[in-house]
Amino acid sequence: MPEKRLFLRSGTGTRFIRLTPLSQIFALVTSAAFIGWAIVATAIVLLDTIGTGNFRDQARRDQAIYEDRLNALANERDTRAQEALTAQERFNTALAQVSEMQSELLTSEDQRRELDRAMEVMQATLRRVMGQRELLQRDLDQLGAQLDHDTGKPVDDSSSESVASTMDYVTDTLEDVAVERDHARRRAFQAHEEMANLELEIQFLEEKGDRIFRQLEEAMSISVKPLDKMFRNAGLNTDRLLEQVRRGYSGQGGALSPITYAPDALNTVDPTVDRANNILAQLDKLNIYRIAAEKAPFDMPVKSTHRYTSGFGPRWGQMHNGSDFAANRGTPIYATADGVVTRAEWGSGYGRVVYVKHAFGIETRYAHLAKIRVKKGQRVSRGQRIGDMGNSGRSTGTHLHYEVRVNGKAVNPMTFIKAGRDVF
Structure with missing residues (x-):
C-alpha cells in the first residue's frame, strides 16, 4: 500500500x-x-x-x-x-x-x-x-x-x-x-x-352383590394406585403421610367408617361385611390422598409459556438447589400447594423471594421476583398467584428460581412436578 x-x-x-x-x-x-x-x-x-x-x-x-x-x-x-x-x-x-x-x-x-x-x-x-x-x-x-x-x-x-x-x-x-x-x-x-x-x-x-363388590374393588384399585405411585415417586413415605393426615382430623364416624356388627354365637365372620369394610378403607385412603395432594407441591409454579433453563444439581462448580423457568417479565407465579407464607421480602441473592410452608415438612421458595403479591403469615391455596417473574437479586436474566425443601433439605423440584403430571 x-x-x-x-x-x-x-x-x-x-x-x-x-x-x-x-x-x-x-x-x-x-x-x-x-x-x-x-x-x-x-x-x-x-x-x-x-x-x-x-x-x-x-x-x-x-x-x-x-x-x-x-x-x-x-x-x-x-x-x-x-x-x-x-x-x-x-x-x-x-x-x-x-x-x-x-x-x-x-x-x-x-x-x-x-x-x-x-x-x-x-x-x-x-x-x-x-x-x-x-x-x-x-x-x-x-x-x-x-x-x-x-x-x-x-x-x-x-x-x-x-x-x-x-x-x-x-x-x-x-x-x-x-x-x-x-x-x-x-x-x-x-x-x-x-x-x-x-x-x-x-x-x-x-x-x-359379588359383581358390585368386584366393580367397586377394581374402581378403588384404579383410583388409589396412581396416587400411591405419585407420592412414592416424590420420595414421601406414604404410611407416615396417611397417618399424619389422619391425625389432622378429630371427628369420629361418618360415611367411610367401618361397618360394625354383632357376631353370632359361633363367632363366624361375615365375608360381605369384611369386603364392604375393605372398600370403605380404600375410599378413606383415596380421600386422604386427595387431601394430601392439595397440601404437597405437585403443581407447576409457572402456567404460562416458558422455557426450562436450568435444573437441579451442580452448576459452574456450585450446587444449584432448584429449577429455573424463564419467561417474560411480569409472568404470574403461582403457589404449588396449600400453605402459609413464612417470608415475603428481599432476600440478598434471591432478590424478592417468597417462602411458603406446606404440610409434611415441605417448603417451597420462589426467587428473583419482580413483584410480591402476598404477605408474611398469609395462608395461600394451590394455584393462587403469589408474585410476578422478574430479575431481582443475583440473576443473569428474567426467570423464576423455584426450590422445594423437605425437612430443610433441598430436593429436585421436578420430582414433584413429574409425579403430579401422572395424575393431575
Whole structure:
C-alpha cells in the first residue's frame, strides 16, 4: 500500500491529508473487523430469534398436550368417582335387600319351627286321644256284655249314656284335630315353598352383590394406585403421610367408617361385611390422598409459556438447589400447594423471594421476583398467584428460581412436578 495524499479544496485554499501505509492498513483492518462483528452479531440475533420462536412453539405444543392430558385425567377421575358412587349406592341397595330377605327368611324359619312344634303337639294329642278312644272302646265292650240279652237294654243306663256322650266328644275332637293337622300341613308346605323362593332370591342377590363388590374393588384399585405411585415417586413415605393426615382430623364416624356388627354365637365372620369394610378403607385412603395432594407441591409454579433453563444439581462448580423457568417479565407465579407464607421480602441473592410452608415438612421458595403479591403469615391455596417473574437479586436474566425443601433439605423440584403430571 503506497503512501497516498487526500486533497481537500476549499474557497480559501487547498489542504491535503497524508495516508501512510500503516494508517491505511489500520483503517482497512478496523473496517474489516467492524463488518465481521456486524455479520456475526446479526447472525446471533437471527439465530436467537429463530430459536426463541421454536422454543415458544414447542412450549405451546407441550402446554396444549399437558392441558389435554390434564383434562382427560380429570374426566377419567370424575368418571371413576361417579362409578364408585353409583356402585356404592347399588351396593347399599343390594345390602338392604339382602338384609330384608334375611329377615324374611328368619321369620319363615321361625314360622316353620312353630308349625313343626304344633304338628308335634297335635300328633301327641292325637295319640293321647286314640289311646283314650281305645280305653273307652274296651269300656263300651264291657258294658255291652252286661246288657240283658232278652230286652237288649243295659244294666246301668247312666253308664251307657255317659259312654255315648264321651264317644261323641272324642269323635268331635278327632275331627277338629284332623282339620288342624291338614291346615298345619298346608302351612308347612307353603312355608317350605317360600323358603325355597327366598333362598333363590338370596342367591341371586349374593351374585349381584359379588359383581358390585368386584366393580367397586377394581374402581378403588384404579383410583388409589396412581396416587400411591405419585407420592412414592416424590420420595414421601406414604404410611407416615396417611397417618399424619389422619391425625389432622378429630371427628369420629361418618360415611367411610367401618361397618360394625354383632357376631353370632359361633363367632363366624361375615365375608360381605369384611369386603364392604375393605372398600370403605380404600375410599378413606383415596380421600386422604386427595387431601394430601392439595397440601404437597405437585403443581407447576409457572402456567404460562416458558422455557426450562436450568435444573437441579451442580452448576459452574456450585450446587444449584432448584429449577429455573424463564419467561417474560411480569409472568404470574403461582403457589404449588396449600400453605402459609413464612417470608415475603428481599432476600440478598434471591432478590424478592417468597417462602411458603406446606404440610409434611415441605417448603417451597420462589426467587428473583419482580413483584410480591402476598404477605408474611398469609395462608395461600394451590394455584393462587403469589408474585410476578422478574430479575431481582443475583440473576443473569428474567426467570423464576423455584426450590422445594423437605425437612430443610433441598430436593429436585421436578420430582414433584413429574409425579403430579401422572395424575393431575
